[in-house]
Amino acid sequence: MTDPVSGLQRFCALVQYDGTDYAGWQRQVNALSIQQVIEEALEKLMGDPVRITASGRTDTGVHALGQVFHFDARPGIRYEAALNTLLPKNIRILEVRPAAPDFHARFSARKKRYDYWMTSRQPDPFTWRYKWFRPKKPDPGRMREAAAFLLGTHDFTSFTNCHHHPDKSLVRTVTRLEILEEGEDIHLVFEGTGFLRYQVRMMTAVLDAAGRGRIEP
Incomplete structure (x- = not known):
């Protein structure tokens, strides 16, 4: 219209x-x-x-x-x-x-999805931009244990490093967090109603640390 x-x-x-x-x-x-x-x-x-x-x-x-x-x-x-x-x-x-006059790309969104790839295979010229190289593959089982604690609705203040207005909530809902093994790659799938700045990267880093035994799931 x-x-x-x-x-x-x-x-x-x-x-x-x-x-x-x-x-x-x-x-x-x-x-x-x-x-x-x-x-x-x-x-x-x-x-x-x-x-x-x-x-x-x-x-x-x-x-x-x-x-x-x-x-x-x-x-x-x-x-x-x-x-x-x-x-x-x-x-x-x-x-x-x-689109309808009241359609809003942000506020009309039902969910958002981020995918993150980690690889223990030496990066090649065609994929180095798209995968996080980890020389030793983390344990996917330990990563899945840790992922279970991130599912649901939580205050994710610890998973963002930027300043927010005090009136804005840092509570977010993660509806899906899968750890998929694809050869020498680990493919992480995050879905939720929305994510804080750097939240996905910081959750990935914590899951990697759990997979390496640096922290307990």
């Missing part, structure tokens, strides 16, 4: 990217971000600044297989094709479709 006053339509987009060369999702003053690159491409199409809102803010070096964002723009443009001609090859728009 097009807004009768502004003439703009809300769109829901799905983006995929390699985050190696970017300082995360959020626009920053002194570093290049995914948000900035996409907004600059939209401004070229629209002729005016366009602000996009993502389902979540990924950190430096995090990649996306499918991240949702929304934006308001003129209808009648094939945004998927148009944006992909303007964006670098490490950012691809998979889908753009009209």
